[in-house]
Amino acid sequence: MAATTLQSESKRRARKRLYTGLLFISPWLFGLLVFQLLPIMTSLYYSLTDFNLFGSPEWVGVDNFVALAHDKKMYLSLYNTIFITIFGLFPQIAFALVIALLLNRDVKGKSLYRTIYFLPTLVPAIAGSLLWMWLLNAQYGLINEVLGYLHLPAPNWLLDPKWTKPSLILMGFWGTGTTTIMYLAALQDVPKLYYEAASIDGASPWQKFWNITFPAISPMTLFLVIMGLIGSFQYFSQGYIFADGNGQAIGGPENSILFYAIYLYQTAFSFLKMGYASAMAWVLFVIVFILTIIVFKTSAKWVYYGGEK
Amino acid sequence: MKKSRGKKSLILFTSLMLVASMGLSACSSKEKDAASSSGSGDAPKKETVEIQFWNPFETDRSKKVEKIAEEFNASQNEIKVKVLGNQDDQKQLTAISGGAAPDIVITYWNKVGPWAEAGAVLNLDEMIKRDNFDTSQIIPAALDRMKVGDKIYGFPISMSMANKLFYNKKMFADAGITAPPETLEQMFEDAKKLTEKDGSGNITQIGFIPDYPWIDNVFWPIIFGGSWDDGNGKLTANQKANVDSIAYQASYYKEFGNEGIAKFKSGMGKMETPQDPILTGKLGMMIGWENWYIDNRGENGEIGVAPFPYPEAQPELKNAGMVSPVAMFIPAKGKHPEEAWKFMQYLLSEDVQIEYAIAHGSIPILTKALDNPKLTGNEKMKTLKDFLESAKSPNLKGFPNSIYIDEYLQSLNEETEKALLGKISPQEAMDTVVQKMQPIADKDKK
Numbered sequence: 001m002a003a004t005t006l007q008s009e010s011k012r013r014a015r016k017r018l019y020t021g022l023l024f025i026s027p028w029l030f031g032l033l034v035f036q037l038l039p040i041m042t043s044l045y046y047s048l049t050d051f052n053l054f055g056s057p058e059w060v061g062v063d064n065f066v067a068l069a070h071d072k073k074m075y076l077s078l079y080n081t082i083f084i085t086i087f088g089l090f091p092q093i094a095f096a097l098v099i100a101l102l103l104n105r106d107v108k109g110k111s112l113y114r115t116i117y118f119l120p121t122l123v124p125a126i127a128g129s130l131l132w133m134w135l136l137n138a139q140y141g142l143i144n145e146v147l148g149y150l151h152l153p154a155p156n157w158l159l160d161p162k163w164t165k166p167s168l169i170l171m172g173f174w175g176t177g178t179t180t181i182m183y184l185a186a187l188q189d190v191p192k193l194y195y196e197a198a199s200i201d202g203a204s205p206w207q208k209f210w211n212i213t214f215p216a217i218s219p220m221t222l223f224l225v226i227m228g229l230i231g232s233f234q235y236f237s238q239g240y241i242f243a244d245g246n247g248q249a250i251g252g253p254e255n256s257i258l259f260y261a262i263y264l265y266q267t268a269f270s271f272l273k274m275g276y277a278s279a280m281a282w283v284l285f286v287i288v289f290i291l292t293i294i295v296f297k298t299s300a301k302w303v304y305y306g307g308e309k
Numbered sequence: 310m311k312k313s314r315g316k317k318s319l320i321l322f323t324s325l326m327l328v329a330s331m332g333l334s335a336c337s338s339k340e341k342d343a344a345s346s347s348g349s350g351d352a353p354k355k356e357t358v359e360i361q362f363w364n365p366f367e368t369d370r371s372k373k374v375e376k377i378a379e380e381f382n383a384s385q386n387e388i389k390v391k392v393l394g395n396q397d398d399q400k401q402l403t404a405i406s407g408g409a410a411p412d413i414v415i416t417y418w419n420k421v422g423p424w425a426e427a428g429a430v431l432n433l434d435e436m437i438k439r440d441n442f443d444t445s446q447i448i449p450a451a452l453d454r455m456k457v458g459d460k461i462y463g464f465p466i467s468m469s470m471a472n473k474l475f476y477n478k479k480m481f482a483d484a485g486i487t488a489p490p491e492t493l494e495q496m497f498e499d500a501k502k503l504t505e506k507d508g509s510g511n512i513t514q515i516g517f518i519p520d521y522p523w524i525d526n527v528f529w530p531i532i533f534g535g536s537w538d539d540g541n542g543k544l545t546a547n548q549k550a551n552v553d554s555i556a557y558q559a560s561y562y563k564e565f566g567n568e569g570i571a572k573f574k575s576g577m578g579k580m581e582t583p584q585d586p587i588l589t590g591k592l593g594m595m596i597g598w599e600n601w602y603i604d605n606r607g608e609n610g611e612i613g614v615a616p617f618p619y620p621e622a623q624p625e626l627k628n629a630g631m632v633s634p635v636a637m638f639i640p641a642k643g644k645h646p647e648e649a650w651k652f653m654q655y656l657l658s659e660d661v662q663i664e665y666a667i668a669h670g671s672i673p674i675l676t677k678a679l680d681n682p683k684l685t686g687n688e689k690m691k692t693l694k695d696f697l698e699s700a701k702s703p704n705l706k707g708f709p710n711s712i713y714i715d716e717y718l719q720s721l722n723e724e725t726e727k728a729l730l731g732k733i734s735p736q737e738a739m740d741t742v743v744q745k746m747q748p749i750a751d752k753d754k755k
Contacts, residue, residue: 052423052426052427052712053402053406053427054405054406054424054427054428054429055427055428137575137576138571138572138575138576139572139573139575139576140576156568156571156572156575157575158575159571159574159575160571248523249523249524249719249722249723250719251723253726254723254726254727255723266719269399269402270715270716270719271423271713271715271716271719272423272427272712
């Protein structure tokens with residue numbers, strides 16, 4: 001008898017603590033529900049309707065999704081997005097790792113270098129894009145000037161549809177400061193002990209990197225790949241500015257920088273097809289979701305958590 | 310047991326929050342409705358009604374609108390107009406769709422079609438008929454842009470037009486060209502004379518670039534007498550005139566080379582900066598709008614002005630040009646449509662139109678104002694003289710307004726771009742556009 005009272009007493013206390021806790025996070029919870037969950041759920045409903053933002057939505061079932069499956073422009077935008085993910089994201093992560101490895105060495109003025117590599121990250125995407133448009137200018141740009149000295153072909157970076165995406169990727173390398181800093185933090189967490197042991201065993205620098213460093217920082221790589229994937233699929237500002245700043249229509253020369261998110265924006269706010277745009281958003285969600293799961297599943301093979309190796 | 314209890318109450322709490330938040334948003338819209346219905350019920354007392362007048366202009370230009378509103382406010386005491394500038398179309402869209410619409414709005418003309426068909430813009434036909442407002446005094450090409458089908462959803466407050474050829478006088482003299490070209494065929498020949506290349510084949514100066522400063526899918530077909538629909542929902546962008554207009558533009562690319570033009574273009578300075586190509590003698594000719602190069606167009610200026618050339622075989626198309634009005638409309642959900650309409654009529658009166666045109670350096674939209682000495686005699690309007698005169702031309706046209714206007718224009722843009730570079734033929738390009746857009750137009754007609 002006494003035991004049960006005690007038990008229910010502790011239960012009550014636990015419940016009280018839960019409520020107090022919820023009360024404390026309620027402002028955030030409220031925000032999450034009203035500004036995130038509610039719009040997300042509403043967009044799911046809109047994706048099944050014909051909705052122009054002003055009138056009331058008209059139920060059309062899966063029509064939007066069917067139309068989307070036949071939308072050539074959607075596939076083009078998806079291609080552009082995947083292009084920038086494969087040729088942008090992965091090389092950029094590798095580049096950031098190389099820089100982080102260099103910055104992790106004991107060189108003079110280490111902190112100065114770290115600051116320099118991080119600085120571009122502080123420049124807003126729009127300002128950075130405008131700056132790069134000058135560097136990439138085909139006639140007077142610094143980059144073509146250098147290429148000219150080296151007797152290399154000087155492409156028309158901003159106006160030739162073949163080169164617009166590479167331009168954006170090139171610019172992306174400039175903004176890898178955050179990735180570098182995160183890698184740097186991970187590198188400094190690798191126990192020195194391992195390297196000492198490896199040195200005694202006569203391991204080469206490459207063996208040390210491949211067998212110690214890379215596995216040890218693999219959780220960070222996983223994190224960066226997943227966040228990068230999500231970010232890449234939402235690629236917007238730079239592509240938008242590159243077209244706009246050149247006096248071109250959204251999408252740039254021959255729609256070569258029409259990314260999925262840009263097409264979505266255009267569909268929603270220029271063409272006022274909110275239902276269709278909502279459907280696009282959900283398709284994007286599903287794509288990113290599946291890719292994230294794939295990365296997660298494969299991660300068992302290449303990601304090691306502390307001491308598991 | 311303990312765990313599931315906790316989970317249950319968590320779910321309960323979450324759903325309560327969700328319900329509360331939904332209730333809150335519903336509540337706020339109800340309150341607004343109540344406020345608006347009580348606002349219209351105070352007829353007997355003649356209180357001053359305050360109306361919100363939004364414009365997309367930057368502060369300097371918005372101040373000019375404000376001045377006119379202040380004069381209106383001083384002229385009577387029933388309506389007080391409050392001006393808010395810097396409200397671009399995105400902000401307008403947010404306000405109107407969010408149920409907090411202003412009473413009268415200045416916007417870009419191509420927004421009127423989509424917003425009107427979506428039900429966000431008040432149809433003015435009834436008020437026009439009731440008050441016997443004479444719409445025939447408005448320049449037809451400008452008023453047409455405010456219509457969807459035959460219904461009027463707004464009025465132009467001013468207009469811009471592209472119907473002139475601007476040319477660099479010195480380049481013409483250097484190339485031995487004594488008079489600006491009259492026909493498009495002469496223009497092409499002049500463009501060749503004005504183009505120079507350096508030793509390695511790079512273009513150093515060019516006579517004309519048809520898609521500078523942008524691909525114009527409205528201007529060019531108008532010059533060739535084209536159109537985009539037949540008024541009954543059949544799209545006509547693939548008719549001969551439209552196709553010819555693209556073929557003509559493409560001929561410049563064929564003549565000077567895609568790569569060459571692209572490279573030259575990328576190195577050109579921005580318009581109306583010290584590096585501007587037509588001011589610095591890099592570009593011989595361009596399409597002329599009334600509000601461009603105001604300071605460089607006079608007798609001593611670098612830039613000469615002539616009517617834009619016409620196709621040799623069609624002299625009846627002389628003085629053709631494109632009209633792009635600035636629109637004003639009354640949102641359907643505005644709280645004071647009557648007061649807004651009164652103010653709108655004030656803005657359309659002759660004296661105000663002239664004042665507005667002078668302040669903004671634009672063209673008034675009343676035909677009779679074009680000859681008013683108050684306008685033509687104004688020192689500031691001197692450089693606009695040719696434009697004011699040609700604003701009477703019956704060959705002025707514009708793009709039809711509809712819910713799918715932006716999509717139509719975008720599609721024209723995408724295909725024209727390919728045709729200019731010779732990747733597809735002009736006919737293929739326009740056929741593709743019509744194929745894509747006709748079903749959308751049909752759906753809209755239903």
